[in-house]
Amino acid sequence: MRILLIEDDDVIAEQIHAALDALNARFTQASSLGELGARLADGPYDLVICDRRLPDGDGLSALPDLTQALGSTPILVLSALGRTQHRTEGLNAGADDYLSKPFSGEELLARVNALSRRAAKQAEDVMRLGALELHVKARTAHLDGAHIALSPKEFELLHYFARHAGDLVSREMLLRDVWGLNFDPQTNVIDVNIGRLRRKLDRDGKANPIETERGRGFKLGRVVE
Amino acid sequence: MTRAQLHPPSLVRRTLLGLLVAMLSAVSVILLVIAVLVGQQTQQGMIRTNNADMAALVALYESQPPEALRDYVDRSLQFAPARGGDRVIGLQLSRDEPLIGNLDAWPAELDAQRSPAQTAALAVDGETGRWVVRATALRGGARILVGREAGYVGETVQRFLAVSGLALLALGAVSFVYAGFVSRRFQTRTDTILKACDAIAAGDLDRRLETSSRDELGRISDHINVMVNALGHAIHHHKQSADQMAHELRNPLARANAFLERIESNPGKSRDDAERARSELRLVVQTLDDMLDIAELEVDAQGRQRFEAVDLAALAADIVGLYQPAAEDRGITLTTDLASLGEVQADPSLVRRAVANLMDNALKNTPDNGQIRVTLVSEARGFDLSVENTGSRVPDGDLNQVFERFYRRGEQGGRGLGLAFVAAIAKRHGWTAKAQNTEDGVRIELTGFKPSQS
Numbered sequence: 001m002r003i004l005l006i007e008d009d010d011v012i013a014e015q016i017h018a019a020l021d022a023l024n025a026r027f028t029q030a031s032s033l034g035e036l037g038a039r040l041a042d043g044p045y046d047l048v049i050c051d052r053r054l055p056d057g058d059g060l061s062a063l064p065d066l067t068q069a070l071g072s073t074p075i076l077v078l079s080a081l082g083r084t085q086h087r088t089e090g091l092n093a094g095a096d097d098y099l100s101k102p103f104s105g106e107e108l109l110a111r112v113n114a115l116s117r118r119a120a121k122q123a124e125d126v127m128r129l130g131a132l133e134l135h136v137k138a139r140t141a142h143l144d145g146a147h148i149a150l151s152p153k154e155f156e157l158l159h160y161f162a163r164h165a166g167d168l169v170s171r172e173m174l175l176r177d178v179w180g181l182n183f184d185p186q187t188n189v190i191d192v193n194i195g196r197l198r199r200k201l202d203r204d205g206k207a208n209p210i211e212t213e214r215g216r217g218f219k220l221g222r223v224v225e
Numbered sequence: 226m227t228r229a230q231l232h233p234p235s236l237v238r239r240t241l242l243g244l245l246v247a248m249l250s251a252v253s254v255i256l257l258v259i260a261v262l263v264g265q266q267t268q269q270g271m272i273r274t275n276n277a278d279m280a281a282l283v284a285l286y287e288s289q290p291p292e293a294l295r296d297y298v299d300r301s302l303q304f305a306p307a308r309g310g311d312r313v314i315g316l317q318l319s320r321d322e323p324l325i326g327n328l329d330a331w332p333a334e335l336d337a338q339r340s341p342a343q344t345a346a347l348a349v350d351g352e353t354g355r356w357v358v359r360a361t362a363l364r365g366g367a368r369i370l371v372g373r374e375a376g377y378v379g380e381t382v383q384r385f386l387a388v389s390g391l392a393l394l395a396l397g398a399v400s401f402v403y404a405g406f407v408s409r410r411f412q413t414r415t416d417t418i419l420k421a422c423d424a425i426a427a428g429d430l431d432r433r434l435e436t437s438s439r440d441e442l443g444r445i446s447d448h449i450n451v452m453v454n455a456l457g458h459a460i461h462h463h464k465q466s467a468d469q470m471a472h473e474l475r476n477p478l479a480r481a482n483a484f485l486e487r488i489e490s491n492p493g494k495s496r497d498d499a500e501r502a503r504s505e506l507r508l509v510v511q512t513l514d515d516m517l518d519i520a521e522l523e524v525d526a527q528g529r530q531r532f533e534a535v536d537l538a539a540l541a542a543d544i545v546g547l548y549q550p551a552a553e554d555r556g557i558t559l560t561t562d563l564a565s566l567g568e569v570q571a572d573p574s575l576v577r578r579a580v581a582n583l584m585d586n587a588l589k590n591t592p593d594n595g596q597i598r599v600t601l602v603s604e605a606r607g608f609d610l611s612v613e614n615t616g617s618r619v620p621d622g623d624l625n626q627v628f629e630r631f632y633r634r635g636e637q638g639g640r641g642l643g644l645a646f647v648a649a650i651a652k653r654h655g656w657t658a659k660a661q662n663t664e665d666g667v668r669i670e671l672t673g674f675k676p677s678q679s
Contacts, residue, residue, distance in 0.1 A: 083514050192551040215500050
């Protein structure tokens, strides 16, 4: 995986390297907008991670050029300008995701995974993940061939997990993508909702397919037959 | 100091001088018109008396012998007034006879036959001047001339103009001095206001302008004071919330620091402490973001451009659904009564957040096995969205404070910004947020106007 990293802060760049270590990624770094042109020529890339407050301007101003040069390569904006308004600006400017600093390495890894697999999984109507089968249009789910009764929201949640199967899904991602909430509630509402969904996926003697990673999020693991 | 700074352009001075010049010009024109009219009128009068004199002389000439005529002319001339009516009569019985009357010589320029009324240069009693004359030729070769001194008209008009011109000059001088006085007084008051404004701009926010007068300047000062009051309150408020924010951030930073120290001294147990330190730092960032978001919601009117049609009932149901399992786990009965009232213009992500914050707040304040009730009803001109929970009531004096930043009830945790956010979102939408105590708990409601569906 080749990643174009546009970032002028070396400490943050190091944190990004460490967080994405598992992906065996090769990084090409540009420390300013001015350097970007030369680095673009070294492409192609599978992902762009772009800071905003660069020494010579707002990283968002480079997004049109990036899109033109790299086509549909996903762009993740990673910036200290992290308020809702900034996020909206970033997404409107053409970013595929927007993560605010300070960030946790795990959150970044989860976002990067989601971005790089998103395109492939979105179009599928019937999704089979081991013993779990989802019919997206009919909005039904079967486990070991048996129908699971899910509320529309629970189906949406499970579908989201299926699209991110094997990847860590953070609370923030769930709130944003399933409930349209750009913030972190003070109560444990997400955990309780996931708890409900997990109970419906419980099978005797087998591990629950939705794993809880304490303090970090959740993951849809292998659904053994 | 340049000339412009010493004498800054003055609206009052310019206006007063303009008015003065306009007034003096108008009065001058009026005086001139009066003078011309008086002149004309006087000349008409002379022509009329000339005609009467002429008629009397002609009648005498035709009915009386020449001696009687001569006597009449002499007597008439004796009664002529000394000034202002100097009169000339010239009567010649034939071309060879001498002139009777006070005319020295028959003027060459006058047509001997019949002359209409006109002015002519005459030599009368040895003096030459302009006269308004009437001359006529009679049967038998006689001719008669009567006239009044024209110069009198000019003199009268000149005297009138001279006197009124002097009066006008005096009036102009007095007005000029008065205008200068008024404009200087105005300048002094303006300078006082400007000095106070400069002091306020330099940071003296307690300085106020004098408002003893109710005239324009007094009212301007009044309004500046109101504005400075409002700004002062806002600045005070911001300073207070900055202080408060610094205080609020110190706590999680202190805890993060403590966790980092524990990691240093006991590396074996570091993983949990690192996670705790990170979560404290997350709290710092969230508090900062929320504060900035709230501040922006309160001031930035541009945000309304992001409004779109939002189905409030569906949106509320979605968010309430997020909280339903958490409520059930604690034995809390969560009931909803959401009337579908069509769409309102709103920023959907903000409204989601407002409803989530209301639910968060209710859940935190409801004891286990309590009740939460979410209601959306259509009002006459809008809607009323309320979240009501059982539990301890808010002290009556605090009901308005629940929407303040960092207001927390009792031992309840959290950042203390949830309801402040709700209030700011309400403000952005032009809605009102209100807290009330109920019989067995608290009810927080958002009331808004529904724009007419077009």
